[in-house]
Amino acid sequence: MRILIGFTLLVLVHCRVVDRSCDGIIVHNIKHEKEILKHDIDSAYQLAIDYDTNTLFFSFSTPHDSSDVFKSAYLNLKNNEYGIITGIPGGFANSVDNRKHKVYLGGNNGIYSFDFDTKRAFYISDSDKNIWQLFYKNKLYFTEYPNEKAYYYENGVSKKVPELEETRAMLLAVDNNENIFFSNSSGLYCYKSDKSKIISVGEYNVNGFTSDINGNLFFSTPEGLYSINGQEIKLLANIDNVYGLAIEGDNSIIYADMNSIVRLKPTKTVCYSEDKKTIVDQENQL
Numbered sequence: 001m002r003i004l005i006g007f008t009l010l011v012l013v014h015c016r017v018v019d020r021s022c023d024g025i026i027v028h029n030i031k032h033e034k035e036i037l038k039h040d041i042d043s044a045y046q047l048a049i050d051y052d053t054n055t056l057f058f059s060f061s062t063p064h065d066s067s068d069v070f071k072s073a074y075l076n077l078k079n080n081e082y083g084i085i086t087g088i089p090g091g092f093a094n095s096v097d098n099r100k101h102k103v104y105l106g107g108n109n110g111i112y113s114f115d116f117d118t119k120r121a122f123y124i125s126d127s128d129k130n131i132w133q134l135f136y137k138n139k140l141y142f143t144e145y146p147n148e149k150a151y152y153y154e155n156g157v158s159k160k161v162p163e164l165e166e167t168r169a170m171l172l173a174v175d176n177n178e179n180i181f182f183s184n185s186s187g188l189y190c191y192k193s194d195k196s197k198i199i200s201v202g203e204y205n206v207n208g209f210t211s212d213i214n215g216n217l218f219f220s221t222p223e224g225l226y227s228i229n230g231q232e233i234k235l236l237a238n239i240d241n242v243y244g245l246a247i248e249g250d251n252s253i254i255y256a257d258m259n260s261i262v263r264l265k266p267t268k269t270v271c272y273s274e275d276k277k278t279i280v281d282q283e284n285q286l
């Protein structure tokens with residue numbers, strides 16, 4: 001009798017155990033683990049990878065440093081070598097021309113390039129502009145703060161991006177079909193190159209764009225990571241307090257949260273979740 005009661009209890013207890021193996025971060029139906037690449041880094045922004053040297057560039061806040069509120073830094077993804085980049089006041093924006101293996105940085109007074117030997121930034125252009133963001137795609141795109149205007153820098157001159165001349169743009173990214181995705185305080189928009197029109201994509205609070213080694217676009221919001229596949233926005237993962245993301249050469253996701261830089265590593269656990277997709281509304285044109 002005692003054995004029977006024991007057995008019944010065991011079954012009951014067993015049935016009440018909730019399966020928690022799929023709690024955590026699920027990307028493409030695979031559970032991922034966090035690998036902290038850098039601790040104690042305050043809200044890292046605008047992550048960009050030089051695929052040639054496997055170096056991550058980013059900016060971070062220095063609230064206790066009176067000289068500079070933002071600084072640019074690098075982190076070698078192979079050996080974890082880390083350093084703050086000197087020679088640029090208020091380093092805030094980072095982007096890489098991976099074909100020419102050239103790293104661009106933006107700060108309080110213009111655009112700089114990074115020198116791998118000295119780990120210093122050297123001034124290039126636009127000293128009259130406070131650079132908010134840089135994005136390299138065939139040429140160097142950048143936005144300016146507080147005007148929220150979009151420019152590009154090519155052959156030594158900077159010009160306004162004609163497609164975005166009439167609009168505010170804080171962050172932008174260009175895809176493989178020359179569509180320009182951009183965000184401002186109203187949400188995420190896309191200038192469609194085939195229709196020569198700006199369409200609304202959604203009320204995403206974008207805080208970072210990135211492209212992978214093949215030019216596919218991704219973005220982050222404070223709530224998660226998303227991919228842009230043509231006209232389809234797909235939620236990759238729900239994560240709190242995200243500040244930016246980058247995609248490594250082997251497609252690993254790197255993101256920044258309030259105080260660290262994290263790599264997502266796939267586990268062997270498969271978890272099926274509903275795909276959350278938003279199809280960009282073709283009719284939703286401004």
Ligand SMILES: *[C@@H]1O[C@H](CO)[C@@H](O)[C@H](O)[C@H]1NC(C)=O
Pocket residue numbers: 166167168183184185186187189198286
């Ligand atoms: C953001 O851009 C869209 C599309 O150009 C525009 O309609 C909207 O007014 C902009 N928001 C702000 C705050 O300027």
